[in-house]
Amino acid sequence: MDTKVTIAGVELKNPVMTASGTFGSGMEYSDFVDINRLGAIVTKGVANVPWSGNPTPRVTETPSGMLNAIGLQNPGVDVFIERDLEFLKQFDTPVIVNVCGHTVEEYLEVVERLADTNASLLEINVSCPNVKQGAIAFGQKTEALFDITKRIKAVARQPIIMKLSPNVTDIAEMARAAEAAGADAVSLINTITGMKIDINRRKFVLANKTGGLSGPAIRPVAVRMVYQCANAVKIPVIGMGGIATYEDALEFIMAGATAVSVGAVNFANPYATVEIIEGIEKYLQDTGTQSVKELIGCVR
Amino acid sequence: MSYRKKETTTVVSQEMISEGIFDLRVKTAAASDCVPGQFVGVFPPSDAHILMRPISICDADPDGQILRMVYRIAGEGTKGISKLKAGDEVKLLSVLGNGFPLETAKDKKVAVFGGGIGIPPMLYTSEKLQGISKETEIYLGYRNSDTFLADEFKPCGTVNIVSEDGSIGYKGNVLDAIRERNYRPEVIYACGPMPMLRAIKIFAEETGALAYISLEERMACGVGACLGCVCKTVHKDAHSHVNNTRICTEGPVFDAREVEI
Numbered sequence: 001m002d003t004k005v006t007i008a009g010v011e012l013k014n015p016v017m018t019a020s021g022t023f024g025s026g027m028e029y030s031d032f033v034d035i036n037r038l039g040a041i042v043t044k045g046v047a048n049v050p051w052s053g054n055p056t057p058r059v060t061e062t063p064s065g066m067l068n069a070i071g072l073q074n075p076g077v078d079v080f081i082e083r084d085l086e087f088l089k090q091f092d093t094p095v096i097v098n099v100c101g102h103t104v105e106e107y108l109e110v111v112e113r114l115a116d117t118n119a120s121l122l123e124i125n126v127s128c129p130n131v132k133q134g135a136i137a138f139g140q141k142t143e144a145l146f147d148i149t150k151r152i153k154a155v156a157r158q159p160i161i162m163k164l165s166p167n168v169t170d171i172a173e174m175a176r177a178a179e180a181a182g183a184d185a186v187s188l189i190n191t192i193t194g195m196k197i198d199i200n201r202r203k204f205v206l207a208n209k210t211g212g213l214s215g216p217a218i219r220p221v222a223v224r225m226v227y228q229c230a231n232a233v234k235i236p237v238i239g240m241g242g243i244a245t246y247e248d249a250l251e252f253i254m255a256g257a258t259a260v261s262v263g264a265v266n267f268a269n270p271y272a273t274v275e276i277i278e279g280i281e282k283y284l285q286d287t288g289t290q291s292v293k294e295l296i297g298c299v300r
Numbered sequence: 301m302s303y304r305k306k307e308t309t310t311v312v313s314q315e316m317i318s319e320g321i322f323d324l325r326v327k328t329a330a331a332s333d334c335v336p337g338q339f340v341g342v343f344p345p346s347d348a349h350i351l352m353r354p355i356s357i358c359d360a361d362p363d364g365q366i367l368r369m370v371y372r373i374a375g376e377g378t379k380g381i382s383k384l385k386a387g388d389e390v391k392l393l394s395v396l397g398n399g400f401p402l403e404t405a406k407d408k409k410v411a412v413f414g415g416g417i418g419i420p421p422m423l424y425t426s427e428k429l430q431g432i433s434k435e436t437e438i439y440l441g442y443r444n445s446d447t448f449l450a451d452e453f454k455p456c457g458t459v460n461i462v463s464e465d466g467s468i469g470y471k472g473n474v475l476d477a478i479r480e481r482n483y484r485p486e487v488i489y490a491c492g493p494m495p496m497l498r499a500i501k502i503f504a505e506e507t508g509a510l511a512y513i514s515l516e517e518r519m520a521c522g523v524g525a526c527l528g529c530v531c532k533t534v535h536k537d538a539h540s541h542v543n544n545t546r547i548c549t550e551g552p553v554f555d556a557r558e559v560e561i
């Protein structure tokens with residue numbers, strides 16, 4: 001039984017990783033899970049300088065999901081390299097660093113600062129719906145996505161994963177633009193823009209008014225989009241959106257994902273990632289499947 | 301790091317102690333590994349609720365391994381939790397947050413303030429202050445004469461009841477009462493609504509007392525990973541490197557001078 005998968009030449013011991021922004025840099029959840037068990041760890045979005053993020057309330061629950069408008073609060077790439085990447089060195093698990101910025105230059109600065117670090121892959125967040133300037137603006141037009149991908153690819157030392165937004169008319173077209181510009185992989189979906197109103201206070205629940213919806217509520221949308229993208233491009237697709245169990249993870253893999261990320265469900269069940277890995281192992285065993293690779297895109 | 305796990309616990313008892321206010325007791329080993337001011341994440345019974353509800357520890361019985369929470373029905377999640385009966389299972393994420401620094405009260409004159417649904421954590425706090433502080437005055441602010449939990453504070457110090465409508469005890473708010481009594485604490489511990497905490501921050505600045513206040517914010521992870529629950533800080537926070545600190549991890553208890561509320 002073989003659970004290994006490969007993304008842009010980086011081998012993962014299994015296809016299960018954490019979704020950016022839901023697992024910190026692993027420190028906070030290392031009381032719950034053995035980081036060494038994870039296929040990869042994807043860190044919170046990091047910018048060239050510290051960002052304070054949005055005012056609170058930043059999070060609220062919705063049916064089978066949640067809205068967040070954190071606004072990419074982060075300590076900046078220098079602290080991130082010294083503290084977070086240093087902490088992650090003790091584990092035998094590839095690190096994928098999620099990168100954000102307001103301008104192409106800011107993204108490039110972070111990517112260049114990460115060149116000589118232990119980051120195995122870079123995930124470029126061009127799909128955060130919660131910051132006013134930059135971020136998602138690059139992920140909603142094919143030309144802008146093509147341009148930023150090409151410019152980052154030109155300077156990046158590590159392979160790059162473009163993280164796609166579901167807040168577009170045709171996500172497959174975005175995946176194609178990223179591939180055409182040289183992206184090594186795409187990941188999807190980032191959160192779906194939503195809103196919640198407190199009818200008693202007659203106000204928006206989130207200070208930012210809108211937030212990104214994630215959790216089991218978005219799973220069917222995410223599975224459909226992963227299927228569309230996997231059929232549109234040849235580069236690997238990393239799937240996420242509401243994954244809670246190994247059954248959910250296998251849906252994404254069968255739809256065409258080479259690997260999957262677990263996001264909001266970490267909050268509900270901090271043990272979710274390891275339980276999913278164990279579930280996939282058992283599924284392979286029970287069904288006599290040699291390798292998880294046989295399942296990737298097996299439903300057409 | 302103390303007790304840190306998500307576990308399925310059993311409800312020992314649950315009763316309504318006042319209109320819409322419930323007293324929930326569960327069996328967990330966390331009861332012998334927690335301090336006053338810490339909280340737990342209680343998961344509502346329905347899976348459609350993916351986030352825990354932060355509820356303060358009202359009391360802990362390490363011998364019986366019983367953790368006690370007193371909470372008000374605020375919405376769907378707490379309504380679901382209120383339906384739990386003895387013997388039912390309830391999932392907890394525990395133990396969360398830093399807790400009140402009680403050593404600071406050593407041989408000092410202390411004031412404990414609790415306002416409304418901020419009263420429950422102050423019971424455990426007052427109990428544990430016994431034998432540490434030189435003197436403890438307790439100020440409990442209620443809306444009216446429905447003074448839930450008040451009797452249980454009696455063994456811990458001088459209890460001063462305050463009601464907004466004046467139907468019992470001092471009329472007004474807890475600050476009106478402490479001024480009227482002319483009590484000058486050196487250390488303050490408080491939990492309650494934001495206007496009360498703001499007034500306590502100012503009172504402490506004026507009188508030179510040290511004030512520790514417990515803050516609330518909407519939470520997702522409860523363990524410091526999501527950055528959902530932040531509060532503005534006066535100085536750059538050591539973890540975030542911006543003027544923001546995580547209430548679930550660096551808090552919920554802060555030195556009033558350090559936070560902008």
Ligand SMILES: Cc1cc2nc3c(=O)[nH]c(=O)nc-3n(C[C@H](O)[C@H](O)[C@H](O)COP(=O)(O)OP(=O)(O)OC[C@H]3O[C@@H](n4cnc5c(N)ncnc54)[C@H](O)[C@@H]3O)c2cc1C
Nearest residue numbers: 061353354355356370371372374375376377378516517518
């Ligand atoms: C550290 C801490 C300790 C607390 N201790 C107590 C306590 O001892 N007793 C008590 O009655 N209440 C306490 N609260 C408040 C309690 O967590 C909320 O009343 C509860 O989460 C409401 O959930 P709901 O589903 O009923 O309400 P809804 O409004 O339906 O909840 C929707 C979402 O908003 C969140 N939310 C709503 N109100 C609050 C709030 N005031 N603070 C934080 N999150 C909120 C919920 O957790 C949920 O995710 C505490 C809050 C914090 C942060």
Ligand SMILES: Cc1cc2nc3c(=O)[nH]c(=O)nc-3n(C[C@H](O)[C@H](O)[C@H](O)COP(=O)(O)O)c2cc1C
Nearest residue numbers: 019020021045068125189190214215241242263264
């Ligand atoms: C609190 C929170 C913070 C997030 N922060 C980031 C981030 O910094 N960068 C990013 O690319 N995606 C971020 N995301 C999006 C997730 O990585 C993921 O794409 C999305 O939540 C869908 O997966 P899920 O339903 O499993 O949570 C965040 C999501 C949440 C809930």
Ligand code: FES
Nearest residue numbers: 522524527529548
């Ligand atoms: S609730 Fe997630 S950081 Fe505090």
